[in-house]
Amino acid sequence: MLTRREALIGAAWAAAAAAAIPATPVMAEVKADVGALPRQKVSLVAPPFVHDHEQVATGGPKIVEFTMKIEEKPVVIDDEGTALRGMTFNGSIPGPMMVVHEGDYLELTLVNPETNEMPHNIDFHAATGALGGGALTHINPGEQVTLRFKATRSGTFVYHCAPEGMIPWHVVSGMSGTVMVLPRGGLKNDKGEPVRYDRIYYVGENEFYIPRDEAGNFKTYESLGESYDDTLAVMRGLVPTHVVFNGKVGALTGENAMKAKVGETVLIVHSQANRDTRPHLIGGHGDYVWEEGKFANPPAKDLETWFVRGGSAAAALYTFLQPGVYAYVNHNLIEAAELGATAHFTVEGEWNDDLMTQVDAPRPIATN
């Protein structure tokens, strides 16, 4: 009799074998060019923060090395203590952002520890060929793999897990993140003038589909395998139970609210690997928004709300002009207020009366 583990390994081997034939010559061709390039090893940080990086590249193309460990674990996703059987890149939902420059090579070592239940892989929307790398990165528990791809297009691009037969389940269980490929000369506005940011935040939006019991309470499961059938049934209804930023209702509020100062320029990268969304900064704007996330296109100006297509990441640049507490929401306000898609910015600085003033405070209606 096959154990569960053996059955899964069998499926993954079949997939890897199918992918191996076209892939081999491609890998051979690249090696000669790349060997001499300088290498840079980068430690990833958990969102909403982003690892240190240059906005304008100094020097020529290089190989930027990252390592991510896949962690399967229960993740609490709301204040009620509801637990998702989570699957994560590097332990966070979303997975960490990786930043390189156009022309660089991104080299990822992906580790699937023996303690995990599932095979995994990674599909980079920034990469070309082999299902975004998915066909070359299938790994079973106890294996690791290293993939290198050339960042040929600038922009913000989603990455996600994409194992055959269960792609959406892995994605809505938490396995997505973003790669940002900056133009070597940095970001440019619609006139081609350089623009910089003082801070960058990565807001990953995820929606979850948690099964309920007969009484309407969210169910918990002992393992990923046990949660699969019920979760798939909820997923097929297309009505999420939670829509959250950074993996949990309220993850970017209170102590973890994002911070800025009046006069600072902030780049907000917003990803959704599975479903459309529409970020909006209440009381602010997007000065320059790469709605599709691709920096070769001129940014749209002065947006109120921007549309993020499911399976993409957008980048919005904004200089804060007024202090206060800002809510940053998915402007389907039901999803923002009832399902969790709300974050906060606390912005320190001087109030600008010219931009806004309360001319007459609330008082009883004037009568003759």
Next chain:
Amino acid sequence: MKPTTTKLAGVALVALAIPTALIGLSQGMQLPADPRVRMAETVRIEPGSFTHMQPGEFLQDSRPAAAPRVPVRIRRPLEIMKYQVRLDDYARCVAAGACKPADAREAGEVPVTGVSYRDALAYAKWYSEATGEDWRLPTDEEWAFAAGSRFRGDIEPLEVDTANPARGWLSSYRREVDLARKPDPQPKPAGSFGVNEKGVADLAGNIWEWTSSCYMRVTLGPDGKAIESAIENCGVRVVQGFHRTYMSNFIRDGKSGGCAVGLPPDNLGFRLVRDNSLGMRMARWFRGGWIAS
């Protein structure tokens, strides 16, 4: 219908005849008019004075101002339920067809949660009829008086800068963060949060309680005390608990009913006070006399 009314009238007449004895029987020893009703354990608090942070929103010189702290005197003994109304008590009202089922998470001997101000009123009406007594929600002042050291009031900004309203918003936000109160949504058995110095249990735990007081917006005079104008909005009521907040009267889940920014109540519930005011006793007497004749 008729026998029930007569029984109620009887209880009312007895109450009028020996009001002091009735007030004395405060620890749940009294028999209810309806045997299916569990008499709530109450605490009697002697009259007293205290300084009270007024509820509502205050403006002075067109800018947000701190709520005035004013001396308040509670003139009559306050008889208040020791515990919040329990889910199984509330279920009796539902079974009687007088209350809508609560959006409660649990069952049994935990406080009822997932109830609106309107639900609390419906329960008070039913409970008064079932016991032959007059029960109502406490006012904001009465709740604060009973809560004593457990009363916190509104989370006011630490800074008020007339030139920069954002300082107030940011400092309120900071205060809430510094309180470091973690969400605690699971209702706990009665008594889990202990009693205060007045013997009242579970104040400022994870249930916020409806009061009968209306939301007010008040414009203060130059001294910061005199009221220049006030607008009352009774569609919004004062809610008391870990902090004081304001909710529309139909809201059952404080998280949905609250603001985009701010500390939401974990749960909405209530407790009642027994009204022994002269007015209520007179009303009972007239009602009783009329029915008896």
